[in-house]
Amino acid sequence: MLLLGGCSGLPDKPTRASMYDFGPGVLSTPPTSLATGQAPLPPLAIEDIVTSGGALDNMALLYRLGYADAQQLRPYAQARWSMPPAQLVRQRLREQLGQRRAVFNAGEGVALNRRQGAVLPLLLRLDLEEFSQLFTAPDSSVGLIRLRATLVEVTPAGEKLIAQRQVVAQRPAPTADAPGGVRALTAATDAAIEELDQWLQQAAVR
Template structure:
């Protein structure tokens, strides 16, 4: 308030056109005040893994594989329910996951990974939801047994910087295949998959692209592994 009074007094006394000086001074003060106001924050950019297959795949002449039940992907290594795009400075503070301020996944990463897994697993077999009634239907190709269940846990899903200039999309997940028997679950196999995909840029967009590529590669590797461990038993 004192600043406005001082500007007004000096403008009035400086010349015969004091009133015009006063108006000019007050206008200038108002413009300066407006320019100092903070700009509204930008909206976060939303990312996913891309559109997936753009056309129907050619018919596979091989015999279809037995049905598989896919459980909901769990993500114990990520913040619960978070859609944040996370990065890690492995060269400086490897124990800290940090969120990009203006980047978000369109869904929690576990759901995006579930979709990518279903796409690859479903190329030669029926993929059922583990909690669906259809998954409790006994499969004739499995000797009348229930279909095996695939469980996946995401342990790491981050844009990881190995140095200030180099980074990768790092995905580590644990896959487990079990049979459902009257006596309980019987383990068929378990394996940890680690995929590192170089990022093209050291920002959120580069990290997202690398993680999407790593997820596609991991889904392919899991599908090939499941084909071996979930093969029909004689």
């Protein structure tokens, strides 16, 4: 009895944080260009997405209380991403853009096309500046993503700037908690990628 009584006073086992990503993505479907009869778009090379450092360089799921202190980023204690946000966004970007074009890692497409004597693909650089759940009230929030996109042409003489754009997207969260924030940030990321895709198609006309 004494032994059992002593064991009952032990602390509870720590709860593991829930881990999230953007879901399984496209499941074995043909490229959109084939399904709709559209011509494929020119190939594109994508660099690793960079951040300003700090909070976005880890796997924390972040939120802001816009109605109290919008300058403070807060992490959920029992929720996290499966990888840093920049990697998640890049993975989703490659998946979506790859539906209508060949997508390479930076340097990979350059080396491939040089060997084949072809025109080098345009190079896309992205800076992830914001990726958080923004609460406008205790029971109301949105998933907010902000990206700065730079499109350059790689030439033998160096890089030539083609276009630059700021992309901001937000989508409402269905619930005022971490799972709701994940859904909102997933939807906001897809919206930002759709805007990027349209911009790339216009900017790449040269």
